[in-house]
Amino acid sequence: MLVSESMPCAPLKIGPLHIWPPLILAPMSGVTNRTMRALYRPFGLGLTVTEFVSSNALKYGSRRTMEMIDQHGLEKPVSTQLWGDDPSTMAMAARLVRECGADIVDINFGCPAPKVTKTNGGSACLRDPDRCEEIMRAVVAAVDVPVTMKMRLGWSEDALVYVDVARRAQCAGVQAVTLHARTAKQFYRGSADWEHIARLKRAIDIPVIGNGDLDDAHLAMRRMQTSGVDGIMLGRATLGNPWLISQIADLMEGREARPLPSPTDRLRFAIVHYRAMVDELGEARAVPQMRKHIALYLKGIPGAAMLRERIMRIEGANETLDVVEETIARVESQALAA
Ligand SMILES: Cc1cc2nc3c(=O)[nH]c(=O)nc-3n(C[C@H](O)[C@H](O)[C@H](O)COP(=O)(O)O)c2cc1C
The missing domain is CATH 3.20.20.70 (Aldolase class I)
Incomplete structure (x- = not known):
């Protein structure tokens, strides 16, 4: 109503x-x-x-x-x-x-x-x-x-x-x-x-x-x-x-819905989420749990399917975060070059 x-x-x-x-x-x-x-x-x-x-x-x-x-x-x-x-x-x-x-x-x-x-x-x-x-x-x-x-x-x-x-x-x-x-x-x-x-x-x-x-x-x-x-x-x-x-x-609250963030800003938040989960659960428990989240945050990123496959195989938190950070840098430099 x-x-x-x-x-x-x-x-x-x-x-x-x-x-x-x-x-x-x-x-x-x-x-x-x-x-x-x-x-x-x-x-x-x-x-x-x-x-x-x-x-x-x-x-x-x-x-x-x-x-x-x-x-x-x-x-x-x-x-x-x-x-x-x-x-x-x-x-x-x-x-x-x-x-x-x-x-x-x-x-x-x-x-x-x-x-x-x-x-x-x-x-x-x-x-x-x-x-x-x-x-x-x-x-x-x-x-x-x-x-x-x-x-x-x-x-x-x-x-x-x-x-x-x-x-x-x-x-x-x-x-x-x-x-x-x-x-x-x-x-x-x-x-x-x-x-x-x-x-x-x-x-x-x-x-x-x-x-x-x-x-x-x-x-x-x-x-x-x-x-x-x-x-x-x-x-x-x-x-x-x-x-x-x-x-x-x-x-x-009676406002217009704000626009969704860019795909790279989504990934920046994914990094915050990832780090918080490692702090809370430790690397061994957080890495498998975070794979499905990262896969979802990658939506809209060019080459997301390949990146998901790669991340599914990585066992370490730092290595995963490196892939996410490289992806942000790659997508943003491609956007600047375009
Ligand atoms: C991975 C997963 C785990 C779930 N675990 C619970 C749970 O612990 N308790 C519960 O009441 N429902 C659980 N659900 C059902 C959800 O709370 C929700 O009722 C269902 O996903 C439908 O809502 P949605 O279409 O917005 O996802 C789970 C759903 C998913 C996908």
């Missing part, structure tokens, strides 16, 4: 939190660690969410998992996402993530990955709405901060349970629902069906956040306005292109 010409949308209210702009970075496992979230936040995000965290791994005190829930205070507010199928383990995990700085606890009923669904977690919970409700009630009772939930449409096309599960969420005291408008069986095939998101918005009173395939600022605003959702969540399209976030934030 258009709030006014100069301010086309309102803050997203999740319990006592007023989130502005109503623009959220999607949780992405293996991608949205705290360094990445802190780097992307200033582009104009109102809220960031951790990668999903296994409640069972927290129960057993896994060191890597504890790292994932440790907030360093650069993001406010921040939501920590949990997955699991056991209500009491989820409640215990919720208390722990709250102690570690979560302002919101988000429950994952959306992950379609077999390693998660084979233990009845993530989207597999949608096969049992009663179990979803027990989990939500247990988590809401465990913490003094808002609890939200993110889900898909259902397990499969013939079991679209999203309205039922969202109504149960509302009754259980969940304060907002995010819908990625695909079924679990679809994984990422086909396209997200925003008609379902609009339907969910009409069906419940708590805030609805729409998610799926938003890869252009004007499209995102149209989707938000036609579905009537209270907020939108962006995932894959921000990778290698956090400037999309700024463009949408511009439109949300």
Whole structure:
């Protein structure tokens, strides 16, 4: 709904939190660690969410998992996402993530990955709405901060349970629902069906956040306005292109969307991202994780395909950064010569 010409949308209210702009970075496992979230936040995000965290791994005190829930205070507010199928383990995990700085606890009923669904977690919970409700009630009772939930449409096309599960969420005291408008069986095939998101918005009173395939600022605003959702969540399209976030934030604040940076300025930011990840994770963990990011930041650079192949084979951070810096120098000197 258009709030006014100069301010086309309102803050997203999740319990006592007023989130502005109503623009959220999607949780992405293996991608949205705290360094990445802190780097992307200033582009104009109102809220960031951790990668999903296994409640069972927290129960057993896994060191890597504890790292994932440790907030360093650069993001406010921040939501920590949990997955699991056991209500009491989820409640215990919720208390722990709250102690570690979560302002919101988000429950994952959306992950379609077999390693998660084979233990009845993530989207597999949608096969049992009663179990979803027990989990939500247990988590809401465990913490003094808002609890939200993110889900898909259902397990499969013939079991679209999203309205039922969202109504149960509302009754259980969940304060907002995010819908990625695909079924679990679809994984990422086909396209997200925003008609379902609009339907969910009409069906419940708590805030609805729409998610799926938003890869252009004007499209995102149209989707938000036609579905009537209270907020939108962006995932894959921000990778290698956090400037999309700024463009949408511009439109949300009633300004024209700023132009995208030049390909070489994108690469300059890629270097900042790379260095931050090496500082946080150390070279051995950062180099493989950053390959996919650099590949995306290279979009629009002449010879990008060959550069991607080269970077995939490099094992060292300095060597990778040398390639990126040489590329900036080459592209800029070619532009000057032209
Ligand atoms: C690499 C990757 C990891 C993801 N990990 C999570 C996750 O941990 N928790 C979650 O709720 N969704 C996860 N998702 C789903 C996204 O949050 C989002 O719902 C989905 O990508 C659709 O949004 P998009 O079209 O804007 O990317 C992941 C998606 C990707 C591509």
